[in-house]
Amino acid sequence: MYMNTRTAIFILIIVALAAVVFFLRADEPVIETTEAVLGTIVEEVSVTGRVKPVEQVALAFEKGGRVAGLFASVGSRVSTGGLLASLENSDERAGLAEAKAARATQEAALAELIAGSRAEEVAVTESKLLAAESAVIDSRESLLNDIRNAFLKADDAVRNRVDQFMSNPRGDNPQLNFETPNDNAIELARVAVEHTLVAWGSSLAALSLESDLRAEAASADDWLAEIQSFLNMVASAVNGIKTNVGLSQTTIDSWRSDISAARTNVETVRANISTGKESLNANEATRALRENELLLAKAPATDEAIAVQEAKVKEAEARVSRAEAAFTKTLLLAPLGGIVTNIPIRIGEIVTANTIAVALISEDAFEIETFIPEADIVKVSVGDGARVTLDAYGDSVILSAYVSAIDPAETVLEGVSTYKTTLIFGDTDVEIKSGMTANVDIETARKDNVVIIPLKAVQYGAAGTEVDIFSNGLRETVLVQTGIESADGMVEIVSGISDGTAVVTYSEE
The missing domain is CATH 1.10.287 (Helix Hairpins)
Incomplete structure (x- = not known):
């Protein structure tokens, strides 16, 4: 009896625990989720329309001009994109x-x-650099010779042409052989010039192509300026000599001629040095340019x-x-295959823009007329493609069409503003008759490789468009930006979540 009571109590405890677990689990919410995926979403506007005979399509040039050619005639059949007429267009x-x-x-x-750069171009650039380097060497040799020649001319001017009428000219106390008011200044200047010639001559011994020829040229120019100044003083004194006993006019004229030639020679070599420096500068600049050109030619x-x-x-x-x-704009092309019904223009005639030039109807002579509500018309544009089924053939026969026209003015049907929209059939093998009912799905937008979720997962809260996501056992509400919606209940997510995110599509508290 004692064992039966204990067993009964144990069974009651087990039953009570099971009941607690059952009721606790019954309170847990039921949540269904699906993953956001990358894919293609197509937005469509679905309407019903009616097949009717095609009205005449009037075509016009977008610009005015003289008609140059007509390539169709009334009654002729033309294909889509076929040339119907043209304006004079030589300038275009x-x-x-x-x-x-x-x-x-x-x-x-x-x-x-x-x-x-090609190998041939690099070779040409290298040859230009070699020519530039050769020119630099030539200009350095020329400047070196100019400096040496300048010394020779300066030496001749002083030690030959001036010293002929001086006593002890290379000593510390040279004397003029004639009297002149500034003979003391000339004699002192001769001492200074002698020191200059000695220093200059010594520097020439070490002068070579590797020397700093610009610095040497600058020094030579300074020395030549000093010698020019000395020669100017001497010329003034010689030109002022008067004929006296022991000094003939012939001798005086000879001195004057020698000093004049000396001045000319010194002036000439000084100009040659200046020209030589400019030539060296120019050739070195050209060499630097050719070096850069070669670097650019070899560099990627x-x-x-x-x-x-x-x-x-x-x-x-x-x-x-x-x-x-x-x-x-100078060509008139057929927007569709059809039959030309009118050509009111003639070759040579001047037409203005938007003047009717050619009229035609589609070859099968039928189109679809439908009325699209204002809520959807903003999505539709002329040229949009469409899938069409006709009740007469059922859903298994799918035809193609495109939007050819949208009326700008509204048409009120049963209190709703709609807009008449015309669609042209594409190529078709079935027989179409006027009055057939057409079911039209107009493709208004298509986006590839975008994030897509079921539309039922989207909520509209006070903060904006929301989606509940489920991750690691936790549920969270996030704001999202939506894009286009498809007819099969999917919606594009522009921002807020990425592909692979689990979104809540159903929740039972």
């Missing part, structure tokens, strides 16, 4: 050719920049240089696009 054609040539030039420059193009040239290519491409657009 030339502009297009010029733009294409400029683009080709920039593309070639980019290719050359990426490829780098920088990223910056390539980026600049790529920008020039894009600019040239933009010019081609503008030229093509200008040329295209």
